[in-house]
Amino acid sequence: xxxxxxxxxxxxxxxxxxxxxxxxxxxxxxxxxxxxxxxxxxxxxxxxxxxxxxxxxxxxxxxxxxxxxxxxxxxxxxxxxxxxxxxxxxxxxxxxxxxxxxxxxxxxxxxxxxxxxxxxxxxxxxxxxxxxxxxxxxxxxxxxxxxxxxxxxxxxxxxxxxxxxxxxxxxxxxxxxxxxxxxxxxxxxxxxxxxxxxxxxxxxxxxxxxxxxxxxxxxxxxxxxxxxxxxxxxxxxxxxx
Amino acid sequence: xxxxxxxxxxxxxxxxxxxxxxxxxxxxxxxxxxxxxxxxxxxxxxxxxxxxxxxxxxxxxxxxxxxxxxxxxxxxxxxxxxxxxxxxxxxxxxxxxxxxxxxxxxxxxxxxxxxxxxxxxxxxxxx
Numbered sequence: 326x327x328x329x330x331x332x333x334x335x336x337x338x339x340x341x342x343x344x345x346x347x348x349x350x351x352x353x354x355x356x357x358x359x360x361x362x363x364x365x366x367x368x369x370x371x372x373x374x375x376x377x378x379x380x381x382x383x384x385x386x387x388x389x390x391x392x393x394x395x396x397x398x399x400x401x402x403x404x405x406x407x408x409x410x411x412x413x414x415x416x417x418x419x420x421x422x423x424x425x426x427x428x429x430x431x432x433x434x435x436x437x438x439x440x441x442x443x444x445x446x447x448x449x450x451x452x453x454x455x456x457x458x459x460x461x462x463x464x465x466x467x468x469x470x471x472x473x474x475x476x477x478x479x480x481x482x483x484x485x486x487x488x489x490x491x492x493x494x495x496x497x498x499x500x501x502x503x504x505x506x507x508x509x510x511x512x513x514x515x516x517x518x519x520x521x522x523x524x525x526x527x528x529x530x531x532x533x534x535x536x537x538x539x540x541x542x543x544x545x546x547x548x549x550x551x552x553x554x555x556x557x558x559x560x561x562x563x564x565x566x
Numbered sequence: 567x568x569x570x571x572x573x574x575x576x577x578x579x580x581x582x583x584x585x586x587x588x589x590x591x592x593x594x595x596x597x598x599x600x601x602x603x604x605x606x607x608x609x610x611x612x613x614x615x616x617x618x619x620x621x622x623x624x625x626x627x628x629x630x631x632x633x634x635x636x637x638x639x640x641x642x643x644x645x646x647x648x649x650x651x652x653x654x655x656x657x658x659x660x661x662x663x664x665x666x667x668x669x670x671x672x673x674x675x676x677x678x679x680x681x682x683x684x685x686x687x688x689x690x691x692x693x
Contacts, residue, residue, distance in 0.1 A: 348682065352586075355680045356658060468646050471606055505682055506586075506654040509645050513659065516641035520607075 329529050330359035331511040332536035334411060335389070335435055335463060335499035341365035343504040346384060352505040354382040357512075362387035362411045362536075364435070367401060385540060387411035389435055395424035402430045410543050413461070416444055426453040432539045433497055436463045443481035443488075450492040457542075459495035459535055460485060464517050465507055468500075482521040495538075498523075498531040576617070577634035580663050582673035583644065584627045586680050587655035593623045595651040600630075604643045616640050621666065626679045629669050637662055 333353065338346045346363060353361050360383030367390045386409045392398050398414065398421070405412055414425035416437035422444045425434045434453065437444035437460060445453070445460060453460060462485070466478045489496050498518055502508045509517070515528040523531070585591060597620050604613045616636040621629045632640040644657040660677065663669035 352680070352682060355586075464645075468648055475607075504654075506588075506648065506656055509656065510658050513641055513645035516638045517645050519638050520642055 329533040330537070331357060331532045333358055333361040333500050333502070333508065333532075334385075334387070334433060334497050334536050334539070335364050335413065335461060335501045336361045336508070337365055337389075337501075337503050338363050341369045342502065348505055349502075349508070350382050350384060352508055356508055356510040358508075359383060360385060360536075362413075364389040364411065364413050366391050366415060367405070385410040387413060389413040389415050391415040392421060392424075395420045398424045398428060402428055406430050410540055416461075419444065423449055423452075426456060426458045428458070429456040431456070431458050432543070433459045433461050435461045435499075436466070436501065437461070437485070438466075438478065438481040443485040445485045445488055447488060447492070450488040450494050453494045454492045457495065459497045459539070460489055461497050461499055462486075462518065462521075462523075462531070463499050463501035464509065464514055465501040467517055467520065468507075468509065479521050486522055495535045496527070496531045497535055498528060578617075578631050578664075579634045579637050580621070580666050580669040581630045581632065581637070581640065581644075582627070582660045582663065582669040583630060584658050584660060584677065584679045585623075585655055586658055586682065587626065587650065587653050588682070589653055590626065591650045591653055591655060593620070596620065596623060599647055599650045600644065603646045607643050607646055608639060612639065616643070618643065627660075627674055627677060629666060629674070634664075 336349060338344060338349055349361070362385040364387040367388050388405045388409050390398065390401050390405065390412065392401060402412060411432050412430060413433040413435045414421065414431050416422045416425060416434045417439055419439060422434060422437045425431050426449050462482055467475060470478055486496070488494070498514050500508050511532055514532060515525060518528040585596065600618065600620065604616065604618055608616065615633065616639055617633045618640055619631045621631050630640070630644070641659060644659065647655065647657050649655065661669065661673040663672060
């Protein structure tokens with residue numbers, strides 16, 4: 326087995342964050358990442374930037390959709406879906422979280438935790454699993470939080486992880502970085518994820534396999550409408566004979 | 567007092583690291599920040615189990631010692647270091663070894679510390 330390739334799927338760059346894509350690329354490459362997604366918020370100007378592959382590190386066009394009203398989510402997802410590789414939704418509100426996990430075109434529900442709970446319950450976890458929406462664990466709240474806030478984040482994360490395991494929901498580990506110094510090397514992210522109970526294997530999957538599968542899914546999708554999935558490709562191909 | 571025989575000594579691990587920061591950070595400030603992060607994240611009990619100690623720190627790279635079975639906890643503590651007396655910084659662990667010599671030879675010699683300023687040849691695009 327070769328070394329896994331690591332990806333950080335929540336990074337903000339200029340104009341949303343502080344550093345340019347080039348700066349972040351150099352920094353992330355040095356830390357050992359194979360790529361990252363530029364998930365600027367949809368409410369800033371020019372939220373998504375051209376993805377590129379340069380100097381051995383990939384950047385993916387992505388967006389983090391911010392909505393105040395869940396009814397507007399579907400429209401915005403439709404607007405961005407065709408232009409970007411990764412669609413994330415800015416969670417943190419129970420109604421938005423629910424709308425996000427019920428939309429199959431969404432890839433990641435970012436920071437679902439609210440001030441009171443982890444933002445995920447059994448119902449949402451089931452939908453997330455069914456619609457293949459990944460739940461994010463944004464490690465910046467562990468890195469930067471101190472005291473009570475971090476205590477809560479850690480317990481919310483371990484609860485979310487328990488639900489994700491039970492309902493087989495994909496999980497992603499991200500830095501939610503706004504500048505270069507918010508990034509952490511993959512091994513450090515794995516060590517941080519152990520704090521809330523993730524095993525090393527789960528952490529590697531969340532940093533490597535799941536981001537890769539999101540990209541492959543969106544780049545090679547035979548565009549199947551929402552609710553329609555190809556169960557057995559052989560039946561389709563043999564139909565033509 | 568006589569030194570403990572090798573079989574009775576605590577086993578240790580040596581973490582070679584580089585400190586990526588906006589400007590150079592004094593050794594004392596780094597130590598202070600690491601211990602403050604350790605007490606905040608794992609508390610007195612956890613810190614005593616980890617037994618973190620900064621052995622050497624020069625030119626933004628150095629070695630941290632910890633107990634052999636708490637390397638993950640130590641890594642997590644070091645990952646929570648984000649600001650050292652007003653300077654943004656990241657501790658990037660280059661490798662773990664069982665001896666100081668091994669850590670120095672394998673990971674620190676000839677290693678160039680990453681300097682974010684040198685990379686930012688496109689800074690002028692920032693407004």
